[in-house]
Amino acid sequence: MRRTVGALLRKELLVELRTLESVPGMTLFALTTFVVFHFALNRNSIDGDLAAGILWVTLLFAAILGVNRLFVADADQGGFDGFLLAPVDRSAMLVAKALTLLAYLIAFELVAVPAFALLLLGPPLGQALPGLLAVLLLGDLGVAAIGTLVAALTVRTRARDLLGPLLALPLLVPIVLGAARASSPLLSLGRPGALPARWLVTLGLYDLLFGLIAYALFDFLLED
Amino acid sequence: MYGKGLRALSIATIAVMAIGLGLVFFYAPLDAEQGFLQKIFYVHVPLAIVALCGFVVGAVMAIQHLRTRDSRWDLRSYVAIHMSLIFAVGALITGSIWAKGSWGHWWVWNEPTLVSFLIVFLLYATYQPLRFAIEDPERQARYASVFAITAGAFVPMNFVAVRLSTAYLHPRVLGNTSNLPPRMALTFVTCLLGIALLYATLCMYELTAKHTRAQLRALRRLTDVPAAGGGRLQTQPRRSRSAAPTLSSTTTMSARTAGRPGA
Numbered sequence: 453m454r455r456t457v458g459a460l461l462r463k464e465l466l467v468e469l470r471t472l473e474s475v476p477g478m479t480l481f482a483l484t485t486f487v488v489f490h491f492a493l494n495r496n497s498i499d500g501d502l503a504a505g506i507l508w509v510t511l512l513f514a515a516i517l518g519v520n521r522l523f524v525a526d527a528d529q530g531g532f533d534g535f536l537l538a539p540v541d542r543s544a545m546l547v548a549k550a551l552t553l554l555a556y557l558i559a560f561e562l563v564a565v566p567a568f569a570l571l572l573l574g575p576p577l578g579q580a581l582p583g584l585l586a587v588l589l590l591g592d593l594g595v596a597a598i599g600t601l602v603a604a605l606t607v608r609t610r611a612r613d614l615l616g617p618l619l620a621l622p623l624l625v626p627i628v629l630g631a632a633r634a635s636s637p638l639l640s641l642g643r644p645g646a647l648p649a650r651w652l653v654t655l656g657l658y659d660l661l662f663g664l665i666a667y668a669l670f671d672f673l674l675e676d
Numbered sequence: 677m678y679g680k681g682l683r684a685l686s687i688a689t690i691a692v693m694a695i696g697l698g699l700v701f702f703y704a705p706l707d708a709e710q711g712f713l714q715k716i717f718y719v720h721v722p723l724a725i726v727a728l729c730g731f732v733v734g735a736v737m738a739i740q741h742l743r744t745r746d747s748r749w750d751l752r753s754y755v756a757i758h759m760s761l762i763f764a765v766g767a768l769i770t771g772s773i774w775a776k777g778s779w780g781h782w783w784v785w786n787e788p789t790l791v792s793f794l795i796v797f798l799l800y801a802t803y804q805p806l807r808f809a810i811e812d813p814e815r816q817a818r819y820a821s822v823f824a825i826t827a828g829a830f831v832p833m834n835f836v837a838v839r840l841s842t843a844y845l846h847p848r849v850l851g852n853t854s855n856l857p858p859r860m861a862l863t864f865v866t867c868l869l870g871i872a873l874l875y876a877t878l879c880m881y882e883l884t885a886k887h888t889r890a891q892l893r894a895l896r897r898l899t900d901v902p903a904a905g906g907g908r909l910q911t912q913p914r915r916s917r918s919a920a921p922t923l924s925s926t927t928t929m930s931a932r933t934a935g936r937p938g939a
Contacts, residue, residue: 601826605819609809615802619823622799623830626837633841654840658833665829669822672742676815 453547456540460548465555467525474521475559478514482564485510486571497574504636507568508628511561512595512621518556519599520616522549523607536674546600546670550663553603554596561588573639580638583647587638590655591631597659598623601666604673623662630655682880689877693870696863704863713777718864720770722871723763724793728831730760730875731800735828738821750817750921753824755882757803759875764797792838799827808919817921890923 468474489506490496498506526532535545565588569577577584599620606615630651637645700718707714734756741749771793775784785791806823810816856864 605822605826606806606809608815609806609819610811611805611809615806615809618802619799619806622795622802623826625795626834629837629841650840654837658837661829661833665826669825672818672822675818676812 453541453544456544457548457551460535460544461551464548464552468552468556474518475556478517478556478560479563481517482510482514482560483567483571485513486568490572495572498572499574500640501632501636503573503639504632506572507565507635507639508591508632510568511557511564511591512624512628514560514564515553515557515595515599516617516620518553518560519595519603519620520613522553522600522603524612527607532674542671542674543667545674546604546666549603550596550600550666553599554592557592557595561592575639575641580635583638584635586647586652587631587634587655590652590659591627594627594655594659594662595624597663597666598627601662601670604670626658627655630658682877682884685873685877685880689870689873692866692873696867696870699863699866704860705857710778713774716770716774716777718867719871720767720774721864722868723770724767724789725868726871726875727760727763727767728793728796729872730756730763731796731831732828734760735825738824738828741817741821742825747813747817747921747923750821751883751886751923753821754807754921755879755886757800757824759879759882761797761800761803763871763875764793764800767793768797788838788841789835792835795834795838796827796831799830803827804919807921813922820921886920887923 486506489510493502523531526535536542565584566577602616602620602623606612606619609615634648634651634655638647696718700715704715704718706712734753737749737753737756741747741753768790771790772782775787775790776782783790803820803823807816807820810819
């Protein structure tokens with residue numbers, strides 16, 4: 453299982469490095485969205501609830517771009533067939549794809565979050581960073597689990613570009629809720645508030661439960 | 677096997693709902709604060725409870741479908757979710773009316789139950805588009821079951837998460853029946869039973885209709901009769917694409933083994 457996941461993950465990252473299809477697009481989308489928010493809100497700097505909300509909405513929509521593309525090559529170019537022919541555990545594909553999505557998210561947030569601090573955020577990022585990293589990681593884990601399941605569910609449908617976000621957004625509402633509430637005190641002006649542990653626990657539990665659901669159901673999506 | 681006991685079920689539903697409505701208007705006391713408006717509670721809350729239970733029932737049926745691969749479980753799951761969606765629209769509309777009456781706004785964001793209900797509704801609203809977008813019936817059924825299980829598990833989690841977000845602002849008052857006066861509680865339970873029976877009856881009707889249509893189609897295929905209606909001449913009934921599950925002919929009749937005479 454571990455070797456299979458490793459091989460699949462290496463293949464995914466190699467493909468992404470050679471084609472640069474997802475991560476640059478997600479990053480650019482996030483940057484453009486920050487600019488759009490600047491003009492839409494007519495504000496030069498934001499903080500607190502508003503900052504947390506805009507950060508998470510932008511990260512989420514950019515993540516959905518990655519989710520939509522996650523299985524496209526496998527569905528269109530026979531990746532699924534090749535994988536099903538190999539005598540390996542099917543869950544390996546779920547784990548590998550979720551890790552791939554997680555890697556995409558981390559890579560694009562490395563640019564998008566500093567850019568957010570530069571372009572829109574009022575208070576300095578440095579003071580919020582340790583707490584924000586924990587929230588980002590928990591949020592990304594959830595997005596990776598849900599995104600992989602939704603991507604696998606919608607990739608072989610007509611209108612997959614439409615169905616993916618429609619399915620993913622309601623499932624991701626609790627993540628946005630938890631992540632935005634947890635990061636809002638970190639991004640407030642003046643002394644940053646404490647990291648709300650309640651929301652971190654909620655996020656962690658939600659990630660865990662959806663990870664288990666995706667693990668239990670993924671096999672059924674790969675049967676033909 | 678379908679359609680049996682439909683008449684008894686229908687009569688029981690009508691009777692319980694009539695009794696429930698009678699209790700609502702003539703027996704249950706007027707609420708001290710909200711007055712007559714509070715009576716929408718006897719429709720709104722049962723609708724919401726039954727819709728949510730229906731979603732979870734749909735998920736259980738979907739688990740059965742994935743375990744047994746029997747397309748009848750998929751049909752049951754589809755009907756349960758389909759009917760729950762209709763009930764959910766009713767719950768959202770009545771909830772909105774109640775919110776307008778008691779708080780003066782059609783929509784209130786700091787009522788966590790209402791908000792979670794909307795999120796659940798938005799998620800389930802994609803169930804039929806998802807089915808509709810998959811052409812192969814077997815894969816449609818399988819993917820729909822995966823969706824139904826995921827969404828069924830999402831229902832309680834979502835309620836917990838949204839409730840947490842406002843837990844310290846709004847203490848629950850009408851959360852459980854234990855703090856209702858006994859006359860209100862009796863009325864509420866009767867209405868809940870009535871709505872639950874209505875749900876079961878409508879589900880049974882839809883199941884029967886779907887099953888009958890599948891049987892008719894299988895019979896037609898056996899006898900090769902042109903499709904009725906419209907007078908179009910075609911040798912085999914052309915199926916339009918549909919989000920509804922199709923029972924394969926083997927589960928309805930042994931049409932597959934008989935084959936079409938023309939073939």
